[in-house]
Amino acid sequence: MIPAVGDIYCVFVEKLQKYTACQVTSFKESESGKSSKLISLLELDWLSDTLPDDAELLTMKPLSCDFYFWNNNLQHSYVEAAVPKDYIKAGNIPPLLPGETNSYGTWNVGGSIYRQWQWEQIPAEKRQLFKQAAKDDALITLGTRSLRRSTNVVWEDMLAELDDVSELEKLPCLTKIHAAEASASLLAFVKNNPFIIELHLGKTLMSSIDLSGSQIRKLFIQNAQGLEKLTLNKGLTNLTIGSDISPDLHIEADEDGYWLSAGFTSSPPDFHGLPRLAGLHLHQVTELDLLPIVQRFPELQEMRLWGKPGTISNLDSISQLSKLASFSTYDIFGFSADQFPPPQQLPRLSTLWMTSLPADAAKSIKTAYKQKSKRGLNLSITKPRNPEWLANNLTNPFRDWDGRENITAAQAKKAADQYKKTATALTALQKQDSELPKAADLEAALLELVAAYTLAFNKMDRRTGFIETVEREEIYVVLHDLLDSTKQSLAAQGLAIDLAPLFERFDQLRDF
Structure with missing residues (x-):
């Protein structure tokens, strides 16, 4: 579906259980000038249990966001012209903003209005203190260092110099913490600070980590050796764990991981929990059997595989993932043209990106999904590779330069x-x-x-x-x-x- 300027589309935001809206404000011509491939999309400040009528369309206004370091920012970006199939046309009114914008993005309407809603759940006086500190370049002393009061990230070496983690309260707009290891005092500080949304841990000497009650959205653990229980907070969206994960590890998450994407190296380790995991990201894949993954995480909505390069087997098993909406691979081989499921077996698929893959499979998949791309599928099949290329580039770290x-x-x-x-x-x-x-x-x-x-x-x-x-x-x-x-x-x-x-x-x- 190709939209027209002024069209308003609505989409259901699952986390809010409401509809929100966006408007097409212009087309952007391709470099060749032969066809329009991009549209500028403006997100609107509107939420409702039902779709709008014609009168309600006329009351809509642009969404202005002021969460964290944003200051009344409009959500206005160029996106692909094809409208995803889950977006519903509600009507057409004159554009609420001029069409031009300097930003590029994707059809992810709803994310910004949800983050604005999260921000507004924080007490107003705390938000005001955050905003004041964000503009304050006055120096404060943290350990042996002088830092601007507006500093929002602390690193391992800074933490190592502190006698008491509570000194971090001198940084009112702190949002990210990088720590060499977890400690009870650090976790307590994180839980009591609603602005800490990203936590990086080098290692975990504690056998149990409980983040419930915190506002962390991204958690990175480099070495989880010895960790036996990890309790995640409601609102966490991204979990990345590096190496040395104990098979005895139990991970507890809101709705068993339904809102969570998890990233691992090579393959998912043998931990317990997350049966409803929504997203799975695997890096440095060398050899991977997809069937056990599909059976273990049957509600996956997204899967991303980055090869080293790598080979996969049982690719056809992803057809068993009834909720799969996004599938992407990079430098992944080992499958033939007939092993990728046809469109009718992946009815909810909205994004299919495959880069550096077997040439015969690339041609077949692109042909099979061409018609679906005209109906809103975000399709990108690039860098087809023949067997000779793979043989010559298996150990070449510059292989990505080709193409x-x-x-x-x-x-x-x-x-x-x-x-x-x-x-x-x-x-x-x-x-x-x-x-x-x-x-x-x-x-x-x-x-x-x-x-x-x-x-x-x-x-x-x-x-x-x-x-x-x-x-x-x-x-x-x-x-x-x-x-x-x-x-x-x-x-x-x-x-x-x-x-x-x-x-x-x-x-x-x-x-x-």
């Missing part, structure tokens, strides 16, 4: 070749420890390799300047991983190296 908009195929290949060349040289160096007994000689050889690596990317970037922020970070991460692996290997042989001078050389030489 990236700002990078040519030749540049992607040169990056892969440079990685292989550097990795081979470092492997050879590790085998020559008897010939390089002196640390100075070893450091000189490593400095030379770092220089060759850096200059190679300088040369690639010289003509077109394609290396931007993302690519710069990727080049650094690849080098870091190579050198860190080399350091560990040499340490096992009794040879210690300092990585700091190597990264200094990288920074000195790079032109990108």
Whole structure:
């Protein structure tokens, strides 16, 4: 369904059990100018148990949000022109705002009005104190540090300097805490502060963590070893747990995880709980059988799989997920064209994104779902890969460069070749420890390799300047991983190296 300017659409917000509304304010022409692919969408300040009549449409106004650091922000963004199937046209009135906007987003109407509602549940005097502090750059003392009163994030090293966690009360608009480990005093502070919405824990020495009563929305636990019971608060939307999860862990959540998305590395660990989990995000997948996941979490509404790259089996089992609305993969292989369920087996699917997948499957899925995309399905099937590509790029950390908009195929290949060349040289160096007994000689050889690596990317970037922020970070991460692996290997042989001078050389030489 392609909308018209002025159209008002309503959608049911499940968390509020009410309808809300949005308006199409303009079309944005594609770069080619041949067709309109985007519309500007304005969210409206309206909630109701029933759909509006014509008279009620004329009373609607733009939604203005002031939660946390927002100051009467309008929710006005460019989105894909196809209207999702769960949006209901209520009528058409003149646009409430000019069509132009600088923001881009997705059809997620209802999220902002719900967050505004959550904000308004906090006592007004506390909200007023938050807003005042957000504009206050006066310095306060926290431990041994001087921080602006408007600071909203504290890090592990800051917490380590505090004698008493209650000192954090000096930061009235604190919203995020990064802690090396959980403690009773930290959890008590979090529970008593309605503005703490994000908590990162390095490890959990406690056998039980209870966050009930807090307002946390995102919880990250890097190492959950020893944790036997995790009680989550109502309102938590995202849970991410890293490594070392005990099979004895019991996780309790509101409505058994119906409102929760959980992220893990490689595959879901064997914990107890979350039978109604809504979203599952898996990173660094290598091999994965989807059937046990489907059987374990039968009410999944969203599934995201990121490969290392990885292979999956029993892909057809996702047809058993009757509520599945969003499915996305990246660098996932191991399935054929006939193993992806046809549209009629995924009736609630509204988003299907698959990037870097088998070429034959990509073609088949795109063809099968083409008609559904015209009826509101957000469809993106990109970077089809043949078996030869996978064989050549299985261990290539720059494989994502192949097909990236700002990078040519030749540049992607040169990056892969440079990685292989550097990795081979470092492997050879590790085998020559008897010939390089002196640390100075070893450091000189490593400095030379770092220089060759850096200059190679300088040369690639010289003509077109394609290396931007993302690519710069990727080049650094690849080098870091190579050198860190080399350091560990040499340490096992009794040879210690300092990585700091190597990264200094990288920074000195790079032109990108």
